[in-house]
Structure formats: C-alpha cells, structure tokens
Amino acid sequence: MTRSTHTLTLDQGTLDITVDLHGEQGHPFLLLHGGGGPQTVAPFASLLAAQRPARVFTPVHPGFDGTVRPEWLTDVTTLAKVYAHLLDALGLRDVAVVGNSIGGWISAELAASGSDRISSVTLVNAVGIPVPGHPIADTFSLTPLELSRLSFHDPSKFRFDPGTLTEAQRAVMAANRAALQVYSGPHAMADPTLPERLAKVTRPTLVAWGASDQIVDADYGRAYAQAVPDAEFRLMEGTGHMPQSETPEQLLPILWDFADAHATGRPRH
DSSP states (O other): OEEEEEEEEEEEEEEEEEEEEEOOOSSEEEEEOOOTOEEEEHHHHHHHHSSSOOOEEEETTSSSSTOOOTTTOSSSHHHHHHHHHHHHHHHSSSSEEEEHHHHHHHHHHHHHHOOOOOOOOOEEEEBSOOOOOOOOGGGGGHHHHHHHHOOOOGGGGGOOOGGOHHHHHHHHHHHHHHHHHHHHTTTTTTTHHHHHHHOOOOOOOEEEEEETTTSSSSSHHHHHHHHHHHHHEEETTTSSOHHHHOOOOHHHHHHHHHHHHOOOOOOOO
C-alpha cells in the first residue's frame, strides 16, 4: 500500500485528500468507506488487489482518520464532487466505483454526476435515500455493542472493547463520529432529493446487500435498486451491513464480476 495526498480546487475552495493505493496495475477501483472509517475497507482493498488485476484507490473522507475537513464541506453531494475532481486529478478512466454505507451514498451521488471516467457503480448496503416503512437505524444513539448487534450476521466474531482504546484512538473515533454527523445531514442519513437524481443515472449499477443487515434492511436495499434505472440487486446471505469485513470472500467475486463485465477499453478477465 502507498499513501499520497492530493490538493484539489473546487469552486468553494481547496482541500487535501489522502488516498491509499492497493495494487500496481489492473482495473481501477474507487472504494469509499463508511462511517467506521478507512479501516473498514482497507483489508478488503488489499484482498481485491491481491486476488484480481486491480488498482484500488481508497480515499479518506475529510475529517476522518485525523484529516482536515474544510468548513465548506458539509454534505455528501459536495463530497461526491470532490471525488469526481479526484478522478480527474488522478487521470483515471474506466473506474469501478464501490461504496459501503455512507460511502455507498457518496457512490450513488457520483453515479448521478454522469462522470465519463466511471464505468460502473456498486452500492454495498448503502444509505442515502428515504424509504417509507424502512427507517435507517439511528446509529448515533447506539452503544458499540448495540451497533455491532445490528451490523453483523455473527456479532460474536467482531467483539469490541472500548476499554482497550488509547486516548489517541478515542480522539480519532470522536472526530470520525463528528464528521459523520456533519455529512449525514438533517434527515437521518438520507437526502429526500437523491431519488430524483438517481432516476437519471446511466452508469451500470449493482446494489449488493447483506441479508442480515439491521441498520438498513434488505427491502431498503431493494428500494435503492428500484430507484436506479436497470440496476441489479444481489442479496448476500450470512452477512450484514459490512460484507467487505464480515464475508469478503463472498463479496469480492460479486463486485469484481460486475465491474469486469462493464469495463471499457481493456480485455475481459
């Protein structure tokens, strides 16, 4: 893995984006993390780059992992524009965008942007749209144990003891949580205007969902797929809100096969 920092300029101002790169050649992936931070996707990025011809770019959302969030960056729509600029700065094309949870929401906004640098989009247990009758769990009110029970098919494999954290780790987690609250906006992890933009998406889209997710349930995922023209829906049994962490061997071929089938300008694998 190599880490780099890229200074981007938008109409609102400039900002630095930290990006980790896994793999040296192959199909480019932009892998966007959820509210748990970049560590929730880093092992999967390494696995994908090791098992497939892939270069996996995993940016850190500003405000997470000790990075700086400028005051003007307060919503997912603007953050998606930041990542569209990042693809320009990196000179990438034929990019498979993959996002989990709020990273999925950002990915959905990227799909709606119509960037010609993107060849496909995979939303993994994404948040971002209101679905009547299927509310998104209020994760900010949950203890770590409660959050684990809702997130995983088998929470016993992901036991977390806050007492083991150092003061520095506690500070990073608090900053991550503060940044997530800013990005999540006033509508509990959803933007009522997003479905209007999703209805105009033309990029091939896959909605992949862990069946045991109790943060956003499977019917919420089905509604997400219905919001995007011609989107595919894939339900994964025995896994929850973060299949890239809980069952990476199940998720990997699903997202690779979809990305590879819709790649442009290169031989299929």
